[in-house]
Amino acid sequence: MRVALFVIVAHVYCAATNPIVGLFDPACFVVRGDCPNKNITFWLYSNETRDSPVLLNPLDLNPWDFQPPRPLKILIHGYTGYRDFAPSSTIRPALLDHEDVYVISIDYGPLVRDPCYVQAVQNVPLVSKCLAQFIDNLLDRGIIQSDQLHIIGFSLGGQVAGQTANYVKRKLQRITGLDPAKPLFILGSNKRRLDPSDADFVDVIHTDVLGRGMLRTMGHADFYPNFGPAQPGCLEENPNDPGSCNHDRAPRFYAESIYSKKGFWGRKCANWFVHVLGLCPGDAAEALMGYHVPLDVRGAYFLKTGSKSPYALGHAPKTNNSKFLSQLSLDSKQNEIDRDYEPQLHRTLLKLRPFEDDVLDEKLENLSL
Ligand SMILES: *[C@@H]1O[C@H](CO)[C@@H](O)[C@H](O)[C@H]1NC(C)=O
Ligand SMILES: *[C@@H]1O[C@H](CO)[C@@H](O)[C@H](O)[C@H]1NC(C)=O
Numbered sequence: 001m002r003v004a005l006f007v008i009v010a011h012v013y014c015a016a017t018n019p020i021v022g023l024f025d026p027a028c029f030v031v032r033g034d035c036p037n038k039n040i041t042f043w044l045y046s047n048e049t050r051d052s053p054v055l056l057n058p059l060d061l062n063p064w065d066f067q068p069p070r071p072l073k074i075l076i077h078g079y080t081g082y083r084d085f086a087p088s089s090t091i092r093p094a095l096l097d098h099e100d101v102y103v104i105s106i107d108y109g110p111l112v113r114d115p116c117y118v119q120a121v122q123n124v125p126l127v128s129k130c131l132a133q134f135i136d137n138l139l140d141r142g143i144i145q146s147d148q149l150h151i152i153g154f155s156l157g158g159q160v161a162g163q164t165a166n167y168v169k170r171k172l173q174r175i176t177g178l179d180p181a182k183p184l185f186i187l188g189s190n191k192r193r194l195d196p197s198d199a200d201f202v203d204v205i206h207t208d209v210l211g212r213g214m215l216r217t218m219g220h221a222d223f224y225p226n227f228g229p230a231q232p233g234c235l236e237e238n239p240n241d242p243g244s245c246n247h248d249r250a251p252r253f254y255a256e257s258i259y260s261k262k263g264f265w266g267r268k269c270a271n272w273f274v275h276v277l278g279l280c281p282g283d284a285a286e287a288l289m290g291y292h293v294p295l296d297v298r299g300a301y302f303l304k305t306g307s308k309s310p311y312a313l314g315h316a317p318k319t320n321n322s323k324f325l326s327q328l329s330l331d332s333k334q335n336e337i338d339r340d341y342e343p344q345l346h347r348t349l350l351k352l353r354p355f356e357d358d359v360l361d362e363k364l365e366n367l368s369l
C-alpha cells in the first residue's frame with residue numbers, strides 16, 4: 001500500500017519520439033549486410049581542417065591524417081541526426097577551440113530518419129559493428145593508441161557507443177553517454193544498452209529521465225542535472241516540445257564543461273529516487289561533471305544549472321532537501337508508451353523499505369497528497 005503513496009512525477013513530453021509512428025511507413029527501412037556501409041561515414045576534423053573535414057575510408061586509413069599524434073574524440077549523433085547535428089554541433093567546436101585533439105563526427109543520418117524510430121533502433125547494431133571495425137582498424141595499424149580514444153554518444157548514439165563494445169577487439173577505455181535513448185531500450189539485456197562493462201570508464205549525463213532519456217544509472221559515474229525530468233529554461237525555449245530541449249541540454253552542458261571555469265559540480269546521492277525523496281545528505285561528496293570528470297569518480301551525482309548559457313553554477317551549495325519532496329504527478333496518458341517507465345524505481349523502493357522505515361514514515365507524514 002505504500003507504493004501508492006509515491007504519486008510521482010512531472011509532465012512528460014514525448015510526442016516527437018513516438019516509436020509507433022513510422023512502423024509501417026514504406027520509407028522506413030532496416031539495413032543488413034557488411035561494413036563498411038555507404039550510409040555510415042566518418043569525418044575527421046582538426047583545428048586546421050574544421051571547415052573542410054576529411055572523409056575517411058575505414059578500410060584504407062591514412063596515418064598522415066592523424067599527424068601530429070593527438071587524442072581522438074569520436075562523436076555519435078542520435079535519431080534524426082547527422083554529422084553537424086547534436087552532439088557535434090556544440091561539442092566539436094568547443095573541443096577544437098580549447099583542446100589539442102582530433103574529432104571524428106560519424107554520420108549515419110540515412111539510417112535514423114524521422115519518423116522511422118523503430119527501424120533506427122534496429123539499425124543500431126550495424127552502425128555499432130561498422131564503428132567497431134573502424135576503431136579496430138585505427139588501433140591495429142597503430143594510428144591511435146587505445147588510451148587516446150574517447151567515444152561520446154548522444155541519445156541513440158549513446159546506445160551505439162554501448163553496442164560498439166560488443167564488437168571491438170580490445171576493451172574501450174572511455175565512453176561518455178549523453179542522455180542515452182530510452183524508447184525501446186528499457187527491456188532486454190545490457191548488451192543492447194550502454195552500461196559500465198562497455199569501457200574502463202563510462203560517464204553519463206541524464207537530462208530527460210522521464211522522456212527520451214534513461215532514468216537508471218548506466219555508467220561508473222552518472223550525473224543528473226536538475227535531477228533530470230525538466231531542465232530550467234526549456235518551457236520557455238520550446239513550449240511545444242520541452243522534452244526535446246531537456247534532452248538536448250546534455251550535449252550543451254558537456255560542451256560547456258570543456259571550457260567552463262566555474263564547472264558543473266554535482267553532489268553524491270545513493271540514487272535518483274532517494275534524491276527525490278529528499279533523503280540525500282546535503283553535504284555529501286562533490287564531483288565535477290563533464291569533460292574533466294576524474295576517472296575514479298563512482299556513483300550518482302545531482303546538481304543544479306542555470307536556465308541559459310552559460311549553464312554551470314560552480315560548486316554545489318550544501319542543501320537541506322527535506323521540502324523538496326516531489327509535488328510531481330506522472331501523467332501516463334502523455335507518455336509515449338504507457339509501459340515505458342523504468343522498473344528500477346520499484347526495486348529502489350523495495351530496497352529502501354527494510355532499513356529506512358522510520359525515515360519514510362516521517363516523510364510520508366509530511367507528504368500532502
Ligand atoms: C587553433 O588554431 C588557431 C589558429 O588558426 C590557434 O590560434 C588556436 O590556438 C588553435 N587551437 C588549439 C586548441 O590548438
Ligand atoms: C542507404 O540509404 C538509402 C536511403 O537514404 C537506402 O535507400 C539504401 O538502401 C541504403 N544503403 C545501404 C547500403 O545502407
Ligand SMILES: *[C@@H]1O[C@H](CO)[C@@H](O)[C@H](O)[C@H]1NC(C)=O
Nearest residue numbers: 282318319320321322323324
Ligand atoms: C531542513 O528544513 C526543514 C524545513 O524545511 C527543517 O525543519 C529542518 O530543521 C532543516 N534541517 C536542517 C539540518 O537544517
